[in-house]
Amino acid sequence: MAISKPFPYLPGSLQGHFLLSMPHMDDHNFDHTLTFICDHNEYGAMGIVVNRPTELSLGELFNHLELTQECKIQAPVYAGGPVQDDRGFILHSPTERDWDSCYEINGQLTITTSMDIMHAISNNEGPEQYLVALGYAGWSAGQLEQELSDNVWLSCPANLDIIFNIPAEERLQAAATTLGVNLNLMTSQSGHA
Template structure:
């Protein structure tokens, strides 16, 4: 990801969408996960799992980075964004400013990996909406398309209220509900007619 990189949205791309696992997902890294797709093109896809908080909170992360923290940072969860580069931070946020290493996903969200945004957040002049994650989920060329055709995932347009204002444990069902689906009623047995 380069500074000020912009997204390339292709027809059929799921960029800017939610991806949620079907009940029969057998990969424990992704079972019952809701992923925001940051990039999806002919080279593959990249997203951040947004419903799996870690035991770490923002104040602890800021302390590790020797950045100032405030009392209210203790209530902000840091998420397990995926199994790839899970020692690296990724911040999904509303557009506000240009950071050292940002990727514009669309007019509503940007993904930043540089610590300057964390400094701004710690000093109370960062973006209004943000989600901090460690790691990301990635797919090679054609891999996500194959998993979709195998009925491993469903997708729907992303909803920022779900991402930023819905409790983490309710996000998966809330995303499915936007499509009229109750995941509790779906079977965990896969099959084809």
């Protein structure tokens, strides 16, 4: 499978990058997670965990929200992070349509939080590629930088193939492979050189 071109690097920012949890991660919210960073600036960072599917399918979510009579989409809804975990966040490829509440991350991905995109997806009129998550991961100013300094995370440029074409359980190692790292061979002990 071909790997798509990485997202462009924004100087001083991890926007458009993956965060890979290190084996010694002791926070159950992020243990063995791959997080896509949607925004990172001097005020903090925001991302979506892209490898934690829940037991809830999109069809079940859409039926619960009464968006359709009976939607049978079996794609999973993801646990996007511990912040606002009762709110939907849709990470998706760009579309010609403007959604009520969306933020263009770059030319390859957008994040939308409005119900109009959920209606469109439930009627097979949404973006070509999408991942629906409940909740997000958030960091206050300087918090992510400190965690990176403490060796809690690895980072690498993200790509669409890992997010949309690789099974959820393989995404973390697929991202690590782009760095030449096998997470299964890494020690659970951290340190600084």
